[in-house]
Amino acid sequence: MASGGSLHTGTLLSYATESYKEDFSVMFKTGLTAEAAVEAIGLSTDSAMVDAYWPPEWQVEHNIFHFPVVCQPIVAAYNLGPDALPNNQTLTLSVGVLADIWSGAIVSWNDSAIAQLNPNITLPAQPIVLVFANDRRGSISDSFASALAHFNPAFAMSVYTTNDSFASRWSQFGTIGARSYVVDPIEQQLGHVLHANASSCTWMTYGQQMLVWTQLNEQATRTIEEQGYMPLPLLYKRLVMDSFGLLSCNGKQVFSTKVVIGKGNDFKIGPMWASAYPFDSNFQMTLYSEVNGTHALYELASVSYDMIDHQEASQVRKRDSSDQLSLPIVAFAIGAAYSLPEVLNRGSLLLNLATLADIYLGTVDTWDHAAIRDLNPELASLLPNKNITVVLSTSMPSVTSILIQTLSSASQAFRDSMVRTHGERVHRVGELTPCGTWRQVDASFPVERTGRVLWADDVAAALDENAYTLGVWPQLPIVERRYIGFADLINARGERVSASAESVASAVKDYRDQPFTSVLINGSAPLWLALGLMALNSRDR
Numbered sequence: 001m002a003s004g005g006s007l008h009t010g011t012l013l014s015y016a017t018e019s020y021k022e023d024f025s026v027m028f029k030t031g032l033t034a035e036a037a038v039e040a041i042g043l044s045t046d047s048a049m050v051d052a053y054w055p056p057e058w059q060v061e062h063n064i065f066h067f068p069v070v071c072q073p074i075v076a077a078y079n080l081g082p083d084a085l086p087n088n089q090t091l092t093l094s095v096g097v098l099a100d101i102w103s104g105a106i107v108s109w110n111d112s113a114i115a116q117l118n119p120n121i122t123l124p125a126q127p128i129v130l131v132f133a134n135d136r137r138g139s140i141s142d143s144f145a146s147a148l149a150h151f152n153p154a155f156a157m158s159v160y161t162t163n164d165s166f167a168s169r170w171s172q173f174g175t176i177g178a179r180s181y182v183v184d185p186i187e188q189q190l191g192h193v194l195h196a197n198a199s200s201c202t203w204m205t206y207g208q209q210m211l212v213w214t215q216l217n218e219q220a221t222r223t224i225e226e227q228g229y230m231p232l233p234l235l236y237k238r239l240v241m242d243s244f245g246l247l248s249c250n251g252k253q254v255f256s257t258k259v260v261i262g263k264g265n266d267f268k269i270g271p272m273w274a275s276a277y278p279f280d281s282n283f284q285m286t287l288y289s290e291v292n293g294t295h296a297l298y299e300l301a302s303v304s305y306d307m308i309d310h311q312e313a314s315q316v317r318k319r320d321s322s323d324q325l326s327l328p329i330v331a332f333a334i335g336a337a338y339s340l341p342e343v344l345n346r347g348s349l350l351l352n353l354a355t356l357a358d359i360y361l362g363t364v365d366t367w368d369h370a371a372i373r374d375l376n377p378e379l380a381s382l383l384p385n386k387n388i389t390v391v392l393s394t395s396m397p398s399v400t401s402i403l404i405q406t407l408s409s410a411s412q413a414f415r416d417s418m419v420r421t422h423g424e425r426v427h428r429v430g431e432l433t434p435c436g437t438w439r440q441v442d443a444s445f446p447v448e449r450t451g452r453v454l455w456a457d458d459v460a461a462a463l464d465e466n467a468y469t470l471g472v473w474p475q476l477p478i479v480e481r482r483y484i485g486f487a488d489l490i491n492a493r494g495e496r497v498s499a500s501a502e503s504v505a506s507a508v509k510d511y512r513d514q515p516f517t518s519v520l521i522n523g524s525a526p527l528w529l530a531l532g533l534m535a536l537n538s539r540d541r
């Protein structure tokens with residue numbers, strides 16, 4: 001692909017496409033953005049990279065399509081000398097003062113308007129020397145001038161009537177009409193110009209696939225951030241992808257690829273599936289991870305995403321969103337994870353539900369407590385006299401619900417202690433009623449009143465960073481970390497069981513006659529005690 005224009009976004013495009021495909025390369029010529037746009041219109045190049053938004057009427061007239069790539073802040077940089085700003089002080093300027101500087105109303109650094117904004121800075125009595133890119137439409141200078149014009153009408157008149165370096169100079173484009181002075185913030189002042197009327201449509205289809213890749217590929221997005229840019233908001237990306245279906249070349253639809261965007265809990269199952277799925281010309285999929293998967297369900301309703309991997313949707317949500325489909329796709333173990341350096345690589349710690357309940361009650365308070373020593377005679381001499389700090393989740397009410405249901409089924413003391421009180425930090429969780437339905441309740445654990453707790457969105461990360469901690473969390477984020485363990489448990493038969501594919505499968509089989517169950521606890525088979533179901537949630541568009 002041959003392109004030209006902005007040094008900033010052009011360099012970024014070259015970086016981002018280095019890992020795209022072996023048979024694809026970008027030949028980029030750095031230059032003025034306005035000239036690059038003219039070359040793209042004249043078919044001398046395939047595209048132009050610009051730093052500002054071009055008016056819709058101009059796009060229509062020249063059969064041009066804008067594709068936003070990244071966002072970036074435009075700032076005013078200054079150099080007052082090495083001794084002008086001691087103690088790392090930063091100069092403060094208002095938009096009005098900036099407009100007066102660029103229009104020539106303020107010509108020296110010690111002007112009273114600048115001094116009023118910086119009372120604690122001694123400003124030099126030196127002239128202000130302006131440095132800017134002498135470019136026109138589609139440049140950073142043009143965007144900067146448009147912003148100042150929007151906030152300062154006097155500046156707008158001075159710039160757009162003198163035809164100086166900030167003027168649009170539309171006469172060079174012939175029939176192009178006058179533009180507005182207002183910068184549209186939704187467009188983020190960035191665009192990618194694509195010519196859609198060439199004799200061959202092959203490059204159009206191929207180029208759009210590449211541009212979709214720059215927006216959805218994780219490595220490409222990381223490259224954007226490393227270069228100091230900000231990726232476009234996902235909802236905006238969604239709108240851009242959908243708009244591709246409206247483009248045509250020689251009377252035919254150019255882009256027929258199905259683009260699916262998903263999001264869900266940071267268990268890496270969804271992202272692994274998405275990355276392994278073929279990224280071909282007919283179907284492209286990407287999935288974003290989030291520690292707090294609950295937020296993703298609301299973003300599904302806002303049409304930001306096509307699908308969400310999360311817990312199965314509640315009956316209330318299914319009732320309120322009749323077009324939402326919730327399909328269980330994978331079961332996973334939930335158990336007690338711990339950070340205990342003394343027993344690292346010495347085998348898994350063993351706990352039973354009664355002891356785990358006592359830890360959350362606050363009565364089993366140290367790692368060398370008799371209840372833990374008796375369960376682990378081979379590790380008893382290694383267990384330290386250290387307080388057990390419990391890590392509580394702030395992001396996954398489904399896991400907290402499973403924890404409460406599991407411990408309540410095994411400990412009468414725990415069940416009696418789970419009273420709902422006012423004035424305490426509480427967990428909003430689901431509770432199974434006697435008639436078999438779920439209701440939302442507030443719950444707090446007695447251990448919280450001891451002060452031996454940490455709150456975290458990502459329980460696995462908190463365990464990894466804090467020794468002598470314990471938390472209940474899904475297995476996958478735990479086993480991927482080197483310095484924390486996942487405890488074995490004693491099941492309803494009194495047998496020691498480890499979280500594995502076999503024990504999880506056994507639990508799923510035990511509950512095969514309960515298709516609407518999403519919390520699986522304390523089955524009778526030699527199975528893992530607590531499971532969660534990850535469901536694929538989608539909506540009709």
